[in-house]
Amino acid sequence: MRFRPVSPPTLVDEVSALVADRPDLTRVIIDGAPPTRPDVLADDLGERLRLLGRPVLRISAADFLRAASLRFERGRTDPDARYDDWLDAGALRREVLDPMGPDGSRRVLPRLWNAETDRAARADYVDHRDGVVLVDGELLLGRGLPHDYSVHLWLSTPALARKLPESEHWALSAFARYDAEVRPLYVADTGVRADDPLRLAVLDDAPV
Template identity: 30%
Template sequence: MDTTPAEPLSRAAGLSWLVSRIRPRTGRTLVAIDGVDGAGKSTFAGDLTTELTDSGLTVIRISLDDFLNPVSVRHAQGRTSPEGFVADSYDYPRFVEDVLEPLGSEGCGRYRAKSYDFATETPLNPPWQVAPDTAVVVVDGMFLHCERFYDERGRKLWDFSVWLDVPCAESVRRLAERDGSPSDPDDPRIRRYVEGQRRYIERRNPARRADLVIDNG
């Protein structure tokens, strides 16, 4: 892999950098778009998908939010627990089994794009799909640089990973505008989420682990 940019790039420059490195690849390519809630992950993933599709590549979009745990697991450590938010939000084993393993460079290509519907709090078992041998898999979600996405030798399972860098106050403001949640990062009603994401950043330092950091503030 080429040397990664030494400094965060703008959104446009970051997209260009990423597309220029994905296009020459053969086989399947796994791309992670990581960031705090409100960082613009799904929007950036959508823009990347458009750029790659316009280049003639087949793109498969996956969101980690479609692999949530049931509410009983998500809140097993308490409804206000930051630790529980980081550790228990997602069904990582199912995500690895249904997405990462089959869509990796040596995978069989038989995958499922979802396992849970948050709106109805319902488990899902959609039909299996088959990916072509050459495709780009773009995954957006939180905590994509956590230890579960590294192998036993400490190597990332992603071919490329992106960290969208957004100040906490800005991400909370965006969420308040989008969802009507509190706009103060210190509001106790959102402590579970804000503090959980701060702990993830402190422990995993995703900006250092990512191949590309985008200034998305």
């Protein structure tokens, strides 16, 4: 394996340049545990892509969670439920990723569910032709979600334990399972070690 040190701005430059030059890349997933702030990277990429002439629609996987009665059926701190049951992957695929795929309608629902109020978001559909959707969230790879490019922000086990709030430590085994079963650092198109948020390292050579 070979890791290449990069700064956060350089990572944004590299990924945005690649996506801007490829009109076939319409569905980009930015994946990482909450302390890596995949939403911030997705926002920065969105701003850069707009400057490069590509319309962007930002989507958060947190707006496609299942209702609380389903998410917390096994309790609020069940790590396997967080891994398997929290995300409504079928809705994310149906309302966002499939419509943005080849021959898709380009009619996208930007938000499905408000997890804070536990009610439908009541968002309107958006016609998003000739653009790209940037989807941020956790535990997104390995689910069969259709996409054209992915970035994973990876934390070592000690770094994740340090950075995740103690009240969320019950979820550590969910992220450990994700690393073991999916190996997101290696399966992502761009795998990034992010233990130090100011000194990232891009995986240039992934093991087969």
